[in-house]
Amino acid sequence: MMNDWAGLPAIYGDVLRRAMDSLFRTFENFSEGTFIVDADARVVWINKRYAARFGFADPEQAIGRDCEAVIPNSLMREVVKTGKPILLDILETDREPLVVTRLPLKDDAGATVGAVGFALFDELKALTPLFSHYSRVQEELIATRQSLAQARRAKYTFGSFVGTSAASLEVKRQARRAAQLESPVLLLGETGTGKELLAHAIHGGSARANQPLVTVNVAAIPDTLLEVEFFGAAPGAYTGADRKGRVGKFELANGGTLFLDEIGDMPLPLQGKLLRVLQDKEFEPLGSNRIVRADVRIIAATSADLPALVAAGRFRADLFYRLNVLTIHAPPLRERTSDIEALAYAMLEDLSTQARGGSHYELQDDALRLLCSYAWPGNVRELRNTLERAVMLSDSERIDARALAPFIGSGQSGAQGATAQTPDGSSQTAASGADAAREPSSWSDAMAAFEKRFLSDALRANGGRVIETAAQIGMGRATLYKKIAAHGIQV
Numbered sequence: 001m002m003n004d005w006a007g008l009p010a011i012y013g014d015v016l017r018r019a020m021d022s023l024f025r026t027f028e029n030f031s032e033g034t035f036i037v038d039a040d041a042r043v044v045w046i047n048k049r050y051a052a053r054f055g056f057a058d059p060e061q062a063i064g065r066d067c068e069a070v071i072p073n074s075l076m077r078e079v080v081k082t083g084k085p086i087l088l089d090i091l092e093t094d095r096e097p098l099v100v101t102r103l104p105l106k107d108d109a110g111a112t113v114g115a116v117g118f119a120l121f122d123e124l125k126a127l128t129p130l131f132s133h134y135s136r137v138q139e140e141l142i143a144t145r146q147s148l149a150q151a152r153r154a155k156y157t158f159g160s161f162v163g164t165s166a167a168s169l170e171v172k173r174q175a176r177r178a179a180q181l182e183s184p185v186l187l188l189g190e191t192g193t194g195k196e197l198l199a200h201a202i203h204g205g206s207a208r209a210n211q212p213l214v215t216v217n218v219a220a221i222p223d224t225l226l227e228v229e230f231f232g233a234a235p236g237a238y239t240g241a242d243r244k245g246r247v248g249k250f251e252l253a254n255g256g257t258l259f260l261d262e263i264g265d266m267p268l269p270l271q272g273k274l275l276r277v278l279q280d281k282e283f284e285p286l287g288s289n290r291i292v293r294a295d296v297r298i299i300a301a302t303s304a305d306l307p308a309l310v311a312a313g314r315f316r317a318d319l320f321y322r323l324n325v326l327t328i329h330a331p332p333l334r335e336r337t338s339d340i341e342a343l344a345y346a347m348l349e350d351l352s353t354q355a356r357g358g359s360h361y362e363l364q365d366d367a368l369r370l371l372c373s374y375a376w377p378g379n380v381r382e383l384r385n386t387l388e389r390a391v392m393l394s395d396s397e398r399i400d401a402r403a404l405a406p407f408i409g410s411g412q413s414g415a416q417g418a419t420a421q422t423p424d425g426s427s428q429t430a431a432s433g434a435d436a437a438r439e440p441s442s443w444s445d446a447m448a449a450f451e452k453r454f455l456s457d458a459l460r461a462n463g464g465r466v467i468e469t470a471a472q473i474g475m476g477r478a479t480l481y482k483k484i485a486a487h488g489i490q491v
């Protein structure tokens, strides 16, 4: 039977030689340059065009020279030494980079006797689709790594914790001590008192500072996903969206710190698993049959009353004792009013750099008195939000009580009842001063009033049960708790 090969001599060696010959000629014709070196990486042959590109008018002048002396950055010596090809590479030259391929030349016994190099293209344009894809992926990878590293570094230091009251100094002293130790830390305190700030500062001040700080907000993750979030899962271990498997936060935090925020919201079965990991210092990702060592320092925080949760059987006593080693109580702002001035100025400074760089806000005495006379149920966070709103809507950089009053406790119920001095000297509650004095006059006031009414109605409809309400209105429990505190809603 006839085929295309019929005319060829049936001697394999000959076919091979022809193939090599035509391959070489094809490359030679279509490439931007070809050159051959001997076993000592000295040039034995170079085509005219290529020689000219590197400044040799006559190719003969290049013969016998070291390959690097003819083509700077040449890797032909490596190919000769290792006997291994470099199939695709980019050769930087003082003009455009070249796409090159380098192959070893072997004798019949398989010894490397030299190498041949082809410059395939002198314009990377031919490879543009490939390169742009590669560089896009590369850029994305770098950006993701940077933002991850950033996200996993401590955002705050001890210096970020503003306050010189006795209570604040004591908190900072305890937190600094905790940074030197390895035991778990438990941060307790009302919403907005700086627990997250302290967690970052403790990690940043510890020997683990250069390792990751990984946060899990227990309240923000549905119970069914928490175990995978913590311990990870092997590919195909469960039929969720993550078919590729998932690395758990424990593994991501290895060597560093795992910050378990809102730990009071952890479901009981997971509490048992967490306790076991803290004892054994190892765990198994879901469906993996793989034991992972966990060298992780735990910092836990909650605004819930943990001992009460233990008493009610909603938090395991053994886990509580395990976590309750270095316990730090972040005091509410109303118990350290002497910090308010320093806090307010630190925040105003921050706000001025953020917003209209160059602004220099000043608080008038009556504004300071107003700030100090309010109860701040939302603590430092509420103070910051109040100042932020006042600054945004204030026409002047000098903020007095009259400008501040509408924002203090806006949306708070009168029951919070901190007595405040109004600019005209009369005494009234800051909250009712905001609520009763006028209809909402701005979008943010209107939104706040609406939110408070909406949440109060939803809570009432659910008999005051926060978890049920959160599920019904599609809001995270932690967020709802914070809003209840910030609006002063009675549950």
Ligand SMILES: Nc1ncnc2c1ncn2[C@@H]1O[C@H](COP(=O)(O)OP(=O)(O)OP(=O)(O)O)[C@@H](O)[C@H]1O
Binding pocket: 160, 161, 162, 163, 189, 190, 191, 192, 193, 194, 195, 196, 197, 198, 302, 303, 330, 343, 380, 381, 384, 482
């Ligand atoms: N002592 C402080 N000095 C400066 N800023 C503070 C201080 N305490 C808290 N803040 C600021 O107040 C805000 C709330 O703090 P943080 O998030 O740490 O509170 P939290 O106790 O974790 O609250 P929650 O229980 O609601 O999560 C943040 O913007 C934080 O930077």
Ligand SMILES: [Mg+2]
Binding pocket: 195, 196, 261, 301
């Ligand atoms: Mg927090």
